[in-house]
Amino acid sequence: MKLNHCISPNTKVNSKWIKDLDVRPQTIRYLEENIGRTLFRINFKDIFNETNPITKKTKTSINLWDYIKLKSFFTAKETTTQTKRPLTEWKKIFTCHTSDKRLVTNIYKELAKLNNKTTNNPIQKWGEDMDRIFTTEEIQKAEKHMKKCSKSLIVREMQIKTTMRYHFTPVRMSYIRKGNSSKCWRGCGVKGTLLHCWWECKLVQPLWRTVWRTLRRLEMNLPNDPAIPFLGIYPKEPNISIQKDLCTHMFLAAQFVIAKTWKQPRCPTTDEWLSKLWYIYTIEYYSAIKNGDFTVFS
Numbered sequence: 664m665k666l667n668h669c670i671s672p673n674t675k676v677n678s679k680w681i682k683d684l685d686v687r688p689q690t691i692r693y694l695e696e697n698i699g700r701t702l703f704r705i706n707f708k709d710i711f712n713e714t715n716p717i718t719k720k721t722k723t724s725i726n727l728w729d730y731i732k733l734k735s736f737f738t739a740k741e742t743t744t745q746t747k748r749p750l751t752e753w754k755k756i757f758t759c760h761t762s763d764k765r766l767v768t769n770i771y772k773e774l775a776k777l778n779n780k781t782t783n784n785p786i787q788k789w790g791e792d793m794d795r796i797f798t799t800e801e802i803q804k805a806e807k808h809m810k811k812c813s814k815s816l817i818v819r820e821m822q823i824k825t826t827m828r829y830h831f832t833p834v835r836m837s838y839i840r841k842g843n844s845s846k847c848w849r850g851c852g853v854k855g856t857l858l859h860c861w862w863e864c865k866l867v868q869p870l871w872r873t874v875w876r877t878l879r880r881l882e883m884n885l886p887n888d889p890a891i892p893f894l895g896i897y898p899k900e901p902n903i904s905i906q907k908d909l910c911t912h913m914f915l916a917a918q919f920v921i922a923k924t925w926k927q928p929r930c931p932t933t934d935e936w937l938s939k940l941w942y943i944y945t946i947e948y949y950s951a952i953k954n955g956d957f958t959v960f961s
């Protein structure tokens with residue numbers, strides 16, 4: 664196996680890649696002493712650009728064959744994009760400071776920053792709204808559900824967008840734009856939290872009842888739990904067999920029609936739901952054909 668050596672802005676001039684280029688040691692020494700020790704410095708000084716005055720000097724100072732090889736290396740697109748990438752805070756800490764002085768302080772500062780970042784975890788947000796704490800196993804299930812709920816990328820994207828955009832709830836919007844009302848946009852008069860807008864609102868509940876009724880008709884008796892449609896967290900040991908693919912399609916269709924009527928003062932209709940369901944089903948069918956996977960629909 665040929666290992667692709669990793670080039671970062673801090674890769675030293677005398678590292679493996681230069682050995683691969685088979686450049687003379689005196690050329691490396693010249694670069695180190697006159698231009699810089701890292702690829703970043705060399706790229707930064709742009710010495711392989713013909714209009715640069717240092718170029719002429721470099722060209723005459725090092726072996727011409729070495730010059731050609733290095734020039735093609737530094738002007739290659741994949742090298743430039745990678746070497747021009749700015750340093751991360753971590754790399755700065757470990758590579759830019761000349762001594763170890765204050766090293767511990769700097770590391771500590773960076774760690775403290777990480778700790779301060781408010782967690783922007785949508786699943787946790789759902790948990791807060793539902794007033795429950797998910798186990799690690801449940802969180803993993805939910806994350807897997809987001810990634811695997813559909814074969815089609817379009818459907819997955821819609822799903823993630825609709826469920827994860829809790830910041831578009833009235834409560835969040837009134838917080839962002841002070842003065843906006845935090846009441847549900849459907850006009851039911853209740854505070855528009857994430858859970859309310861998707862599940863609890865009296866103008867959304869009829870649709871969910873239709874979904875549950877349909878599930879019951881298909882002999883799938885699921886508990887009335889929002890974690891099932893939104894996060895894919897099913898009861899641990901259901902005493903009935905659940906066709907998760909079918910459920911997922913029905914839930915997704917409901918989510919989409921709710922999202923579509925987000926600010927309208929009405930309940931999404933059963934017809935809207937069914938047509939969305941049909942649409943998802945069609946998309947899934949074609950993605951399955953494209954992926955050569957017919958098992959779902961056989």
Ligand SMILES: [Zn+2]
Pocket residue numbers: 847848849850851852853859860864865866
């Ligand atoms: Zn409402």
